[in-house]
Amino acid sequence: MAKAIRRVAVLGSGVMGSGIAAHMANAGLEVLLLDIVPKDTPKDAPKAKRDAIPAGALAATLKARPAAFFHPSSAKLVSVGNLEDDLEKAGQCDLIVEAIIERLDIKRALFERLEKVVQPHTIVASNTSGLRIHDMVEGRSQQFKKNFLVMHFFNPVRYMKLLELVAGPETDPASMERIARFGRDVLGKGIVVGKDTPNFVGNRIGVHSMMTTIHLMLEEGLKPEDVDNITGSPMGHPRSASFGTADLVGLDTFVHVADNCFKALPEDEERKVFEVPGFIRQMVEKKLLGNKTKAGFYRRGKSKAESEAIDPATTEYRLKGGDEEIAKATKKISKIEDPKERVRALVADQGKAGQFAWKVLSRALAYSARRIGEITDDVVAIDDSMRWGYNWELGPFETWDALGFVETTDRMVKDGVALPKSILDMKAKGAKGFYREDGAVWDLAKGHYVERAKDPREVTLAELRGRAASGGAASVGGGYRDAAKPQPKAASPVLQNAGAEAWDLGDGVLGVTFKTKANSIDPDVISMLHEASAKAEESFRAMVIVNQGEHFCVGANLFGVVMAAQQGAWDQLRTMVKGYQQATQRMKYAAVPVVAAPYGMTLGGGLELCFGCDAVQAAAETYAGLVEVGVGLLPGGAGNLNMLWRALDGVVQGANVDTYAIVTQVFKNIALASVATSAVEAQQFGYFRKTDGVSFDRARQVHEAKQRAIGLAESGYHAPTPRAYVLPGENGIATLRMMVDTLVAGGHASEHDAKIATKVAEVLCGGAAGHTHEVTEQEILDLECEAFLSLCGEPKSQERMQYMLMNNKPLRN
Missing domain, CATH: 3.90.226.10 (2-enoyl-CoA Hydratase; Chain A, domain 1)
Structure with a gap:
């Protein structure tokens, strides 16, 4: 059995490094986060000053939105240090993840130092997406190479399921298996094994698709919002679509990945697709990088009507608009629930939307097929990469099947789209799709269906x-x-x-x-x-x-x-x-x-x-x-009872506990809709x-x-026994009401908020007489029901309910 991974060092505290460290801590692991010493900091400076960069990064990660940690308390598992003073500590960890700057010389120098301190069982992994393993470990020992691989996480690390693993020529298969098992079972990631090629699997296919879309937009004279109407939900891609996703990722990051493909893929038959258009380089120069600079392909206005989009011809902003025909067609298609039916309807559209979608999809599907054998041997790996790393509802080959394998192949051949021989052979052998209902998948290299390996725990x-x-x-x-x-x-x-x-x-x-x-x-x-x-x-x-x-x-x-x-x-x-x-x-x-x-x-x-x-x-x-207070109500399905009873459950019999403190915290969670x-x-x-x-x-x-x-x-299950507790009663209700009145006086709550909160207080305190006896569950249920019904009769509560139904957001009245 391989040694369990319990302690992890992350080298580099940038966005990726901090995100990796946070998710390792989410999984209950001890994490050491290291980075460089601030420039011109003397060796005899206080340790806190020398650790300022990772300490600042950890503090920023705690404030990140969306949250990187499951709960702020998880950050206690992360300790910080610097690469000059604490590298030996990293060497004592079970796993080291390098996430420093994407410069080969700097990585090599770091690995040379690491080799002197790592233990024989320590696995060293790089989070690179652009550098090759062969180049990174040049000059290192056989033992170091044996335990070296790539662990490529996707950002944000907590939320993105994809984890790409890549082995070098000397990587021990046991090390790969150890990390694959760790990634699956401990981190909850979906593992895709790629080959040591630029940008591996997900970014190679994803960036090609994105760049194809951008070039086609310029050729067709469409606007970014036209393209996003097509390439979002109708295509089975995230609602952020193409340009919204680029804004989310950051244009500087996107350009870096595309440039890396262009430079590192001189033999790629579609190398020119990765060439970044001039208007995007101008945007980067102007620091129009997307959400992080509050301006990218889109810029928010004070209202939806004032939101703006970039004009590729001028790199100036204009009010968002777009082609009405495309907007109308895609809006209708977006309402189709099944993504397979949705993408079929999109391609079947005879207007601008369908024509553009077909050009994008046919080129993306064909490019994915041509990459089998180069970036991975498995169509499933490409599909998984796009679903887990790019949030596509269907991967390229799943999309091909949804559109009809035979019909789509014939149409691509008719349009002159270059397909590999393996696809034409597949059609000639009578295959109807890449995936079969019995779970088998077509192996393009072998030319027949093979049983698909699947984790038995991944059951629907x-x-x-x-x-x-x-x-x-x-x-x-x-x-x-x-x-x-x-x-x-x-x-x-x-x-x-x-x-x-x-x-x-x-x-x-x-x-x-x-x-x-x-x-x-x-x-x-x-x-x-x-x-x-x-x-x-x-x-x-x-x-x-x-x-x-x-x-x-x-x-x-x-x-x-x-x-x-x-x-x-x-x-x-x-x-x-x-x-x-x-x-x-x-x-x-x-x-x-x-x-x-x-x-x-x-x-x-x-x-x-x-x-x-x-x-x-x-x-x-x-x-x-x-969250019932947001619609003018309180919980009406025993929520008050069971939330409170659960909080009181840990009180030891005979303990002299003031139940008011517990009631107050439950009250806050309900009244504030936490x-x-x-x-x-x-x-x-x-x-x-x-x-x-x-x-x-x-x-x-x-x-x-x-x-x-x-x-x-x-394990000998028996149903629980009903319980009863003495509750705060009228004094508790009065004290909670004073708390609410303070919020109203400060303008933090409305009078109707106060009315709802008072009802919640009355239920949780067991009514006015709650302090006089042990309050039963049925008494709380009766109080809850009457409070719910009384609020239903309040005009302002009805206004809140109607507003939520019409606008899908709460009304504060």
Whole structure:
């Protein structure tokens, strides 16, 4: 077994180095961040002064937005030093990641010094994207070369899944495997193994696509906003599209990568594509570098109507506009949910949008095919690189399949687009696509389909359902039974209605999935939670809530709430609120363990759903909070109860604890609608338990949630016992109200904010009599329901709800 990587040194504290150090700390590793000593600093200067550069970088990283750390406390794992005084400390680490300036002479000098201090098991990795391993390790020993490789992270490191690994001629395969396993299992990255070629895989394909788009824009006489309308969502690329993404990355960085390709690829048949147009060089000279200088291809105005875009002909700004035909066509296409259908509709468009999209895509797909064997041997590696490193919904070869492999190939041949012989041979052999439904993928070098290697933990809901349906798991067709006995097949959900389904996921686990818009909670979802809990107790040993789509759950169906409130349908609203309260409590006290798998936005009722589960297996990128005050309400699905009870759970019996302090913190989180920006921060806020799981890789979350449920079931699970607590009562309500009045007096809150906050205080303090007895869960639920209904009747709350529905942002009234 290879030595575990526990201590990491990062050399270079620039944007990439600091981001790498932060994410290593996110993973619980001790990190040493080193950089140069400030110029003209004497050797006898205080250590803090000699460490000023990395210390300043760490402080800046703590303030970065989007956040680099899951929680500020993770920064305590990072210590700083300098490359003159502390290089020996780096040599004692298990992994050293070099992220200094992209100059070969400076890197070589550093590696020469490192060689003298590293241990035999220490792996040294460079984060370079432009220099070749052979050149960087020239003159180093065989032992050093054996443990040397490239670890190319993408920025921002925390959020970008792609990690490219590249081995040199002498790199030990065991070192590569050790780092690949570390990258996957510890850092949660998607690993792509590339060859030692300029810009490796992701940037080689991505920059070619971007440069092709820019040159075509100039040829066709389109504007940047026209191009972004086409190359964003309609093409299955991020909403920032081409030029918005360039602004995000930084034009100086983009030009550096393109220039590196142009210089280092003299034999590339499309070398001229990487030649940066003059207007972009002028922008760099003018420091129009994108978001970091607040002006790039786009410049924000005081309002959307005043936003500006660059004119490539003059490099001056003008108001954003664009071609109406393109805008109209792409807006319609963007509404198509399935990215495969979306890109098909785009290419099928007979207007300017479709014609431009075809030219960009056909050249990008063909270039990707021609790179097989040069930058990687695997079409999957290129597709993964573009999805994980550039946030494309479909990689080039997945896009080719979506457009129809045969039809697209024929059209490219007709248009004179150069295709490698391997593609023409593939078509001649009757292949219908690069990917087959059984999971096989076409190997362009071998000329036939091969089984695709896949991590068994990266399982989708559809795959789990299919296994159960085919008898491939111990549980099939609605129950946990003896796997040795013949089992009936389950080709449909165990339970279903218009809003949700419950499927057998195998191994005695029932999986509940929502089908509503944005996975919002409506009466059908509430009904399913009741039915599924009963079914799980009857025929399964555990239940998991595993949704699909962009977000786990954005809360209650607000439209239904505001309509009922405006119509005065109070009985209907009361039934809905009590129904959801009972659903979360039903799961909480079920005879089998219930696990939620939140990710993305997990807000309001979505978080209340998690409160009702025995455990959570959250994606690292989970944004959780009780945000009901933003729409004039308070949590109405037992959120006040379970948030408070969870906070009180750690109080030891007999301890003389003032519950007011705990109530106050819960009150602040609810009244201020505090949203955690990671699963780890959600644990710190008390939204998730410290013992809940965090999945660094979303692709493994379904598997890990299911395993957590099975683990609970197999470890002697028993439902919890209801509890009761003495709460602050009327004195607590009065004190919290004074806090709110101070905010109103200072102009930080409105009178209606105060009214909502007072309702929250009354619930959390157990009502006016909360201090006179142990308050039961049902008492809190009743207080919560009445407060929710009373706020629904407030005109200003109804205004907030309507405003949110119409504008997708809160109203402060």
